[in-house]
Amino acid sequence: MAKAKTWIEPHPGGIYVKPADLWIDPSRPVERAAVTHGHADHARSGHGAVFATPETLAIMALRYGVDAEASHNQAFPYDDGFELGGVRFSFHPAGHVLGSAQILMEYAGERIVVTGDYKRRADPTCAPFEVVPCDIFVTEATFGLPVFRHPPTGEEIAKLIGAVRAEPDRSVLVGAYALGKAQRVIAELRRAGWDAPIYIHGALERMCQLYAVHGVDLGELRLVSETGKAEMAGQIVLAPPSALNDRWSRRLPDPVTAMASGWMRVRQRARQRMVELPLVISDHADWDELTTTITEVNPKESWITHGSEDGLLRWCELTQRKARALHLVGRDLEEEA
Numbered sequence: 001m002a003k004a005k006t007w008i009e010p011h012p013g014g015i016y017v018k019p020a021d022l023w024i025d026p027s028r029p030v031e032r033a034a035v036t037h038g039h040a041d042h043a044r045s046g047h048g049a050v051f052a053t054p055e056t057l058a059i060m061a062l063r064y065g066v067d068a069e070a071s072h073n074q075a076f077p078y079d080d081g082f083e084l085g086g087v088r089f090s091f092h093p094a095g096h097v098l099g100s101a102q103i104l105m106e107y108a109g110e111r112i113v114v115t116g117d118y119k120r121r122a123d124p125t126c127a128p129f130e131v132v133p134c135d136i137f138v139t140e141a142t143f144g145l146p147v148f149r150h151p152p153t154g155e156e157i158a159k160l161i162g163a164v165r166a167e168p169d170r171s172v173l174v175g176a177y178a179l180g181k182a183q184r185v186i187a188e189l190r191r192a193g194w195d196a197p198i199y200i201h202g203a204l205e206r207m208c209q210l211y212a213v214h215g216v217d218l219g220e221l222r223l224v225s226e227t228g229k230a231e232m233a234g235q236i237v238l239a240p241p242s243a244l245n246d247r248w249s250r251r252l253p254d255p256v257t258a259m260a261s262g263w264m265r266v267r268q269r270a271r272q273r274m275v276e277l278p279l280v281i282s283d284h285a286d287w288d289e290l291t292t293t294i295t296e297v298n299p300k301e302s303w304i305t306h307g308s309e310d311g312l313l314r315w316c317e318l319t320q321r322k323a324r325a326l327h328l329v330g331r332d333l334e335e336e337a
Contacts, residue, residue: 004136007087007107010303010326015114015138017105019085022051024103024114034089036116037100038063038179049073051082053091055099055214059179062210078127094118095129096283097180098211104132113297114138117306119282120289121153124187125180125216129293137299138326142284142337143262144308150262150286156279157188160236163256163277168234171199172277173255175241178204180283182238183211185260186218188281189236197222199232201239201248229253245274262286262337284337291315 009016014026022032029046036042036052038059043052045064050057054075060066067073076082078101081090086108091101096117105112111134118129118140143150164172176182182204189198197220200208208218224237233253243249244257259275262282270278285293290312294302302323304312309325316323 004110004112004301007110008105008112010305010328012328014328017085017087019107020087020089022084022087022089025116032084034103035060036094036103036114037097039097039117040064042116051076051089053077053099053101056101057099058210058214059099059207062206063179078130092132093127093130095120095123095126098126098183098214098216100126102130102132104134110135112136112138113299115140117142117284118293119285120293121150121282123184123283124191125183125211131293131296133297135300136303137294137297137301138303138305139290139294139312140284140306141290141304141309141312142307143282143286144290144304144310144312146287146311148262148265148286149288150265150282151280153188153281154192156260156281157185157192159277160185160189160258160279161192161194163258164234164236167256170254170256171232171235171237171252172258173237173239173244173249173252174279175244175257175259175261175273175275176204176238177261178207178240181260181281183208183216183218184283185238185279185281186221187216190217190219194236195219196235199224199227199235199237201237201243203240203243204238224248224251241273282337287311294321 007018015024023030024034025042031048033047034051038056049072051074057068057075061068076091088106090104094100094102103114113132113134176185199222258277260279260281263269264278264280305326305328
């Protein structure tokens with residue numbers, strides 16, 4: 001069996017797979033990149049060739065102008081992949097957002113999984129996380145501290161619906177990241193029985209349309225820009241977090257300001273953003289899910305990145321699990337958490 005350090009190199013700007021001359025989620029343009037998902041701290045334009053799921057390539061085309069149809073870019077459905085330089089790459093569901101994938105690499109008898117971002121909660125907008133056995137498990141740790149234990153999603157959605165019904169003369173404005181979080185909140189509302197039109201900021205429109213093209217039913221969506229103020233009383237409105245306290249929100253009838261994020265567990269963050277209704281809805285694994293996942297995967301070693309690396313590293317040490325922190329750069333888009 002090969003030793004990982006002889007063929008895979010963690011760098012601040014990404015993970016380099018030497019035999020394949022390929023990078024995973026590089027933060028700068030490279031000749032060949034395998035991309036776990038479409039968020040900007042993992043995906044970008046400028047690569048010579050991109051290997052990803054069909055949905056991730058479609059998202060990259062929409063957000064970054066990447067030509068998803070170009071012959072040098074290749075799309076692979078879940079459980080499929082390619083071989084390059086003797087390394088077998090395959091894509092497996094990560095449960096983070098539409099098209100998000102863990103990347104499994106197999107080389108000289110060794111298996112390494114790079115998770116990108118992932119969550120274990122059920123999500124009607126994307127395929128559920130799949131446990132992939134491996135020798136080295138490269139895991140995110142966005143919420144890698146015991147304080148982060150996310151409540152049931154249904155309870156947070158019930159809080160949102162309750163807030164709308166409690167003050168029917170007002171709207172509830174929910175800040176939600178444009179890729180993944182907004183669509184998940186909409187889909188969760190539909191699952192909870194909210195069948196009224198949902199009003200959205202124009203910045204969310206194209207991504208919601210892309211989700212619909214890929215089979216995610218979001219129900220009737222209406223643009224705030226095409227709707228009268230009075231019509232939105234007693235309704236739910238979604239916008240990027242940056243619009244919560246922007247002049248744009250003046251279009252709404254006395255909005256209750258809400259935000260959907262795992263960071264809403266921290267009251268100070270909610271206060272800083274002037275959020276009246278914090279909704280702890282995260283697209284990342286919480287502390288219990290991170291530790292459970294490592295236990296289920298049961299790797300020989302865990303490599304930890306993206307967030308509270310030291311907390312998860314300490315847990316590994318206390319449970320006699322070999323681990324190291326990678327300290328990758330640029331993994332800090334907290335609005336999408």
